[in-house]
Amino acid sequence: MNLALYVAQRVSALILAPLVLVHIGLMIYAVNGGLSAGEILGRTQGSIGWALFYSVFVMAAVVHAGIGLRNVLAEWSALPQRAVDILMFVASCALLTAGFRAVYAVTA
């Protein structure tokens, strides 16, 4: 399993890199444009493009964070490996749900 997780971690990182750059670019645009929440949402809501973009973003981020945290818990906590795996799987599902909800909130 470690090999699969290693690959997933690296692949999700490669996906995240350009997405994060775009996201930061957006933030810079929004901050310098002095956009309010309403103005931002006005542009993102109803957009399939942004929905897709952020859905991919959420999935990659949850995979990456989940695997990373699994390593942290396995190495730095006293929990047995099995417990760590189950805990991180459940936590990742919860995070994924919160993430998709956020995507819905911003792009629906």
Add this chain to the structure above:
Amino acid sequence: MSAVLPGIAEGASLNAYVWRGGENGEYRVFNVPRRENQTVLDVVTWIQRHQDSTLAYRFACRVGMCGSCAMTVNGKPRWTCRTHVTRVIEGDDLRIGPLDNLPIIKDLVVDMQPFFDNWQAAEGRFHPSTDRTQPLAAVKPQSKARRDADAAIECINCAVCYAACDLVRWQPDYLGPAALNRAWAAVNDERDAEPRRIMKAVSGDAGCHRCHGMRSCTAHCPVGLDPARSINGLKRRSLWSLLAGDSAREDAY
């Protein structure tokens, strides 16, 4: 530290805190006379000869070739015969303990069995492809694979890297830098008949993907090897194996 050794005053001594006992032992202090040219092994030997003959420790060549005298000195795993007291002493104090990450037998002596078990588990042994009736293999010394193997082959199993590695400390079932370094040397040996077997052995859950690149192994290796580089080589190779649909994938999940 300056290249010129400071003169040692007449009658100067140091406080050597030496681990005594097993896992539940403690540090005991010995007052040891300092000398101009003195290694930590000299200190340990002096204690055993003049103060406490029950002190247990390992050494063999005492000239930096065999790796038997590896111990933890002021927190770092090193060869005590190659560690000059002036380079590590903190004030007047030296703290000498057994190697980390291995069970303590007594005092400064550790059980190397888990280290060698991992060595075997990583398949870092030669798998013959021919026999003596065949011609010798013509290996180009400058080929990339041979250079990679040669860079890793000088390991003498002293376990300093194993003692330095935090991943071994946190997860004792991890194969560890020495075993993986040897596996890398073996897998690059074109005479070895079973590179896939080696890759399978190092791609399991206790294998090379546990390494997070902190490189304590390379930082401490007394021979100047780079186990971290070897482990990265194995990681790279495991990806190619995966993409090539190799049997190395089986049981790796």
Add this chain to the structure above:
Amino acid sequence: MTPTQVSDVSLRLPLAARRRHQGYVAFLLHRISGIALAVFLPLHFLTLGLAIEGADELQSFLDVADNVLAKVFEAGLVFALVVHVMGGLRLMLLEWWHWDQQHAFWLTASLGAGCVVALMFALSIFV
């Protein structure tokens, strides 16, 4: 005798002696920043989820959050993100392009420092 490498030089850090080297510092920064981001992420998702109630809910949250503490938080976030991405870049350079560890560390460290400064300006965090 092995040559002394820059990475072997003892750093005056509150770390165990065997950990006082460049590679461990890089690992620790990468891990701490990763944990920080992983803690931040659910908070971020939940905050954005406020928009479900409408733009005003989100806006009122953003207004409340427009203070010094928030700026400190933003700065921390930018720092954590840059450190983590650069740490990841270092690992990729070491693992896949077998760069020398000194080159990988200093390239990513300096690139990271540059990015942090640039982002502080670009996002108007304190500057």
